[in-house]
Amino acid sequence: MSEYLVEVRDLKKHFPVRGGVFSKVRAWVKAVDGVSFGICPGETLGLVGESGCGKTTTGRCILRLLEPTAGEVVFDGQDILQFDRRQMRRLRREMQIIFQDPYGSLNARMTVGDIIGEAYTVHGIAKGKERAEKVNELLEVVGLSPYHARRYPHEFSGGQRQRIGIARALALKPKLIICDEPVSALDVSIQSQILNLLEDLQEEFGLTYLFIAHNLSVVQHISDRVGVMYLGNLVELASKDVLYSAPKHPYTVALLSAIPVPDPDVRKTKILLEGDVPSPLNPPSGCTFHTRCPKATAHCKESRPEWREVTPGHFVACHLA
Amino acid sequence: MRKSLIMALASVMILALFLGACGPEAPAPSGNGGGADEPVKGGQIVFGMTGDPVIFNPILSTDVPSGNINSRVYSALVRANANMEPIGDLAESWTVSEDGLVWTFKLKDNVYWHDGTKFTSADVKYTYDAIRHPDYLGIRATDFKPITKVETPDDLTVELYLDAPYAPILSKLVIGIIPKHLFETTEIGKMKENPANMEPIGTGPYKFVTWEKGQYIMLEANENYFGEGPYIDQIIWKFYGDNQVMLAALEKGDIDYMGAIPPDDVARITEALSETHEIRPITQNGYTYIGLKQTDPIFKDKLVRQALMYGTNRKQIVDDVLMGHGEVVNANLPRLSWAYAGDELNPYEYNPEKAKELLDEAGWKLGADGIREKDGNKMDVKLLTSTGNKILEAALLITQQNWKDLGINVTVEYIEWAVLCEQYLDVAKFQSYALAWSLGIDPDFYLFFHSDAAVNEKGQLVGFNDVEFKNDRLDELLELGRTEMDKDTRKEIYVEAQKIVNEELPYVFLYANSSPAVMHKKVQGVTWGYAGPMFPELWWIKDGGN
Amino acid sequence: MLNYIGRRLIQMIPLLIGISILNFAIMHLAPGDPIDLLAERNATAEQKERIKELYGLNDPIHIQYLRWMQHVLKGDFGRSFVDGQPVMKSILERLPYTLYLNFLIMVVIYVVAIPVGIISALKQYSKFDHLMTSMAFLGQAVPSFWIGLILIYFFGLKLDWLPISGIGTIGLNVRTAGFWATVVDRAAHVIMPVTVVAFGSMTGVARYMRSSMLEVIRQDYVRTARAKGLPEKVVILKHAMRNALLPIVTLLGAELPLLFGGMVVIESIFSWPGIGLLSIRAIFQRDYLIVMAINMMGATLMVLGNFLADLLYVVVDPRIKYS
Numbered sequence A: 001m002s003e004y005l006v007e008v009r010d011l012k013k014h015f016p017v018r019g020g021v022f023s024k025v026r027a028w029v030k031a032v033d034g035v036s037f038g039i040c041p042g043e044t045l046g047l048v049g050e051s052g053c054g055k056t057t058t059g060r061c062i063l064r065l066l067e068p069t070a071g072e073v074v075f076d077g078q079d080i081l082q083f084d085r086r087q088m089r090r091l092r093r094e095m096q097i098i099f100q101d102p103y104g105s106l107n108a109r110m111t112v113g114d115i116i117g118e119a120y121t122v123h124g125i126a127k128g129k130e131r132a133e134k135v136n137e138l139l140e141v142v143g144l145s146p147y148h149a150r151r152y153p154h155e156f157s158g159g160q161r162q163r164i165g166i167a168r169a170l171a172l173k174p175k176l177i178i179c180d181e182p183v184s185a186l187d188v189s190i191q192s193q194i195l196n197l198l199e200d201l202q203e204e205f206g207l208t209y210l211f212i213a214h215n216l217s218v219v220q221h222i223s224d225r226v227g228v229m230y231l232g233n234l235v236e237l238a239s240k241d242v243l244y245s246a247p248k249h250p251y252t253v254a255l256l257s258a259i260p261v262p263d264p265d266v267r268k269t270k271i272l273l274e275g276d277v278p279s280p281l282n283p284p285s286g287c288t289f290h291t292r293c294p295k296a297t298a299h300c301k302e303s304r305p306e307w308r309e310v311t312p313g314h315f316v317a318c319h320l321a
Numbered sequence B: 001m002r003k004s005l006i007m008a009l010a011s012v013m014i015l016a017l018f019l020g021a022c023g024p025e026a027p028a029p030s031g032n033g034g035g036a037d038e039p040v041k042g043g044q045i046v047f048g049m050t051g052d053p054v055i056f057n058p059i060l061s062t063d064v065p066s067g068n069i070n071s072r073v074y075s076a077l078v079r080a081n082a083n084m085e086p087i088g089d090l091a092e093s094w095t096v097s098e099d100g101l102v103w104t105f106k107l108k109d110n111v112y113w114h115d116g117t118k119f120t121s122a123d124v125k126y127t128y129d130a131i132r133h134p135d136y137l138g139i140r141a142t143d144f145k146p147i148t149k150v151e152t153p154d155d156l157t158v159e160l161y162l163d164a165p166y167a168p169i170l171s172k173l174v175i176g177i178i179p180k181h182l183f184e185t186t187e188i189g190k191m192k193e194n195p196a197n198m199e200p201i202g203t204g205p206y207k208f209v210t211w212e213k214g215q216y217i218m219l220e221a222n223e224n225y226f227g228e229g230p231y232i233d234q235i236i237w238k239f240y241g242d243n244q245v246m247l248a249a250l251e252k253g254d255i256d257y258m259g260a261i262p263p264d265d266v267a268r269i270t271e272a273l274s275e276t277h278e279i280r281p282i283t284q285n286g287y288t289y290i291g292l293k294q295t296d297p298i299f300k301d302k303l304v305r306q307a308l309m310y311g312t313n314r315k316q317i318v319d320d321v322l323m324g325h326g327e328v329v330n331a332n333l334p335r336l337s338w339a340y341a342g343d344e345l346n347p348y349e350y351n352p353e354k355a356k357e358l359l360d361e362a363g364w365k366l367g368a369d370g371i372r373e374k375d376g377n378k379m380d381v382k383l384l385t386s387t388g389n390k391i392l393e394a395a396l397l398i399t400q401q402n403w404k405d406l407g408i409n410v411t412v413e414y415i416e417w418a419v420l421c422e423q424y425l426d427v428a429k430f431q432s433y434a435l436a437w438s439l440g441i442d443p444d445f446y447l448f449f450h451s452d453a454a455v456n457e458k459g460q461l462v463g464f465n466d467v468e469f470k471n472d473r474l475d476e477l478l479e480l481g482r483t484e485m486d487k488d489t490r491k492e493i494y495v496e497a498q499k500i501v502n503e504e505l506p507y508v509f510l511y512a513n514s515s516p517a518v519m520h521k522k523v524q525g526v527t528w529g530y531a532g533p534m535f536p537e538l539w540w541i542k543d544g545g546n
Numbered sequence C: 001m002l003n004y005i006g007r008r009l010i011q012m013i014p015l016l017i018g019i020s021i022l023n024f025a026i027m028h029l030a031p032g033d034p035i036d037l038l039a040e041r042n043a044t045a046e047q048k049e050r051i052k053e054l055y056g057l058n059d060p061i062h063i064q065y066l067r068w069m070q071h072v073l074k075g076d077f078g079r080s081f082v083d084g085q086p087v088m089k090s091i092l093e094r095l096p097y098t099l100y101l102n103f104l105i106m107v108v109i110y111v112v113a114i115p116v117g118i119i120s121a122l123k124q125y126s127k128f129d130h131l132m133t134s135m136a137f138l139g140q141a142v143p144s145f146w147i148g149l150i151l152i153y154f155f156g157l158k159l160d161w162l163p164i165s166g167i168g169t170i171g172l173n174v175r176t177a178g179f180w181a182t183v184v185d186r187a188a189h190v191i192m193p194v195t196v197v198a199f200g201s202m203t204g205v206a207r208y209m210r211s212s213m214l215e216v217i218r219q220d221y222v223r224t225a226r227a228k229g230l231p232e233k234v235v236i237l238k239h240a241m242r243n244a245l246l247p248i249v250t251l252l253g254a255e256l257p258l259l260f261g262g263m264v265v266i267e268s269i270f271s272w273p274g275i276g277l278l279s280i281r282a283i284f285q286r287d288y289l290i291v292m293a294i295n296m297m298g299a300t301l302m303v304l305g306n307f308l309a310d311l312l313y314v315v316v317d318p319r320i321k322y323s
């Protein structure tokens, strides 16, 4: 177990839903409801699922940008959920995040140099001229120029901003970076540039990635292993090759069938999922997927399938697997 | 604010405002305890006022706060005593010629303006001529219309020439005399611009010290005052924008005097302050009424007007709205006047049955909808009044209900004062309206109900007779009352005149209020007269304020 | 930028002229006439004509307007019909008190409301936040004259902690009582009016600040700041608050005219010699020139305030540039 850089055990995050004049808590959204997985050093774990299934929440809980409701996050052998503020601040040097929205994630009133360099000052790593040099270096690493440091975020395009976001995340030389859909908001033409940059950086700095995406095609290329989430739960986790070639969970199968295939001769039956994703406010009983699962049985409605390792390294939560 | 504005504008009617001044004829002080004590100099008295004064010039000012200050800073030829009779002020004595056309006034000799200049007959002539000037911008020209010429044979003599004998003339001369030497530099049409209006120089018992706009006014004793007094060193009027706040200031002791305590607060204030303060009802020299257009198809019938008097529960208004601090009035002269007819008037006690009989008799029969009608016309009445007078509003609510019970449908419309004047009152176009009159000290009411003071051939209102009342005998009496010089005969004339008014009813007379005034007992030597506490130059502070 | 400022300033001129014409027209065409109020009630039509003549109210309205404009351009706002004093003098006598009160009110509002708004955003749904919500409701629902009277009754009369009204004790000033005694006296007088107005308007600013802050702390750049390992204080003060203050700062520009605005109710209750009572009296008496001067002052400040708000945007937000 200890070969993981970071391990998540039975992680839960429930958000309160409020209403009425005095904003009483009326219900709970089970955004993440018992997720377990680990990521090895230098590895890229892809995390896939439809929008709203809890990927971002999972990522933020790992960084403690959100306080998990329950579970453990073990980083380098320590349960970081027990860390106090000071310990947490030090830990920030080890784990970073790249946000989905390159517009909202940069403070509009700060120069690029300050955005990237602020962390140096805070952690007492460098200041003044030294800091500027480090910032310039980073800008070059992500494919920008030193003179960009004096500009404000609004002067850049989306792709350039995402590069700024990446430079910022790299600044403290972290071990783990959580990439929360880093290319979803970008033009297709730019997406691969950023993906390539991320791959290059991984190699150069020996980074570990948790790479979040909402479809399987984006992570196929970059990931070593891939996890699939549905309604706050992991439903399948396996090495990339296994998952793409021999998926065990009906949901994974359905997602895979939706990937456009480059070769038009290869025909695939596209499995259409019926109905909408149920609300995490009021998830279905039993297997939460049963309302849309083409293979569901009566049993599925009542009994929740266990998270089982069906073959070594291949985890599935389905009665039929 | 609005209330004070309405007061200010209603006082367009006030022919004289004089909360005192001084003269040897002033009756001996009969005031607060310790009458045996000798007056001492010193101390301070603080008044509360609800409006800022406008202008310290007695011939231009129209508002109550300005009048309060002017009456202390300026002196007039004559002033009124506690019983509304004229007594000398700057005038030592006066005589009237046999034919009643020439009045000769002998002036006091030792009178100086606050700046040290000697006061002479020229100042009197200047003041009166300014009022009679065609460019004069004040509201007292009518008062001086009977005067054709002012002559000053010497420095201490003034002669007024009249076009006809005019008994009320003395009551018009209560207006303050302004200093010629300061005002003659400005044209009459621009008199308002003269700086002496803001830093007044008079001959009165108190000298102007300062006016902080919206805050306070301070006067100090005039050591060279020609009469007895003044004793109190300093007078301050503090401005309060709200009556309730002024009451709090009174309770706290920030001010020593407040007039017109609102009816709702009288009981509480009496309970809280009767130990330390003198609390006296001040009967209004005036009354509140509903004017009825005499030519209106509904109101032209005397029976209808009398029905309204019987059918309006005026006693209830006095009891419930004024909380008993007032009285029902039945004609147009105040109880305070020496010509008051009193018991001889029909009291029109509330009698809705009689009112209904009168309406029936007048041919107004109850319709199916409960509204009376005659010749196919409904008894619909539109009653106008001005906004901002809570007490009048409450009184009209009762009136409206009373009249409805008689089968009259009344719509009350509240209209801003400026609009009410321009579009209804000044052009005498209305069916009925409710307002109040403040009165002068002479019983003459020619301008109110003489047919020549109504609407002329050109359709213009020339007096205050906007209801267009016409009664030949009353016309005759009002003319007689102006020329007759003998007081007893005049009283007979005005008693008969009041009886006619009481019988014929140009108005539905409602009430005169008598809100109490409160004065701290440390103030001694106060004469309580028709205008409240009078002759302030004779007041003094116990222990000189120490 | 200079270009832009110049252009904006020039654009104001026709706008203000338009406003002045409208103002003048509305006032003169509205029912009610100063002469009816100034003249004797039984003045004849001829007398009234004469009075109108003397006040210059006889000419056609456009001539009156042009004459007024001519004088205004020379800095002369004319004289009041009622007391004959120069209009500017009457306004300037009261303006300092209005400025003084409004300035303190604004300082109190912002000094109190901004932290309150921030705290209740950071502690959303806490007891403090709920209390704030209730106070906001109270502040809006309870009329200020009522609060004013209650305060006067308790603190002025019953407890005798504070003076009832006015701006200071008569005769007490630096010369007679020394500097500090004067400061204490003036402060004691201003506490209640400031409290009443600030209470009424503060809740608005606090709610505004709260929602602005709530919006900002949900932004990714605040998470970014946290992810950087900044201490929470820095995250809130530097990243979140500065951005949340943006709309508030520009609001300040727009509130410039409020600084000069009279408050009739408060001035009445606390006997404050401000511009509000002057203006309401002038309106009721149809004292045109005073009303015109006050309205034009207000309009000018409004236009300037909007312009200032736009300029402030540039200062505080690097994304905005005018050319």
Ligand SMILES: Nc1ncnc2c1ncn2[C@@H]1O[C@H](COP(=O)(O)OP(=O)(O)O)[C@@H](O)[C@H]1O
Pocket: A015, A016, A029, A030, A031, A049, A050, A051, A052, A053, A054, A055, A056, A057, A058, A280
């Ligand atoms: N702060 C929050 N308060 C309440 N509900 C939230 C909050 N953040 C996320 N959620 C809900 O939790 C669920 C998971 O959201 P998220 O983790 O953002 O999904 P994903 O990233 O997979 O699209 C969604 O239903 C979302 O509405």
Ligand code: SF4
Pocket: A249, A250, A251, A287, A288, A289, A290, A291, A293, A294, A295, A296, A297, A300, A305, A317, A318, A319, A320
């Ligand atoms: S447990 Fe049943 S419902 Fe759930 S995925 Fe498997 S088959 Fe479908």
Ligand SMILES: [Mg+2]
Pocket: A052, A055, A056, A057, A181
């Ligand atoms: Mg997401």
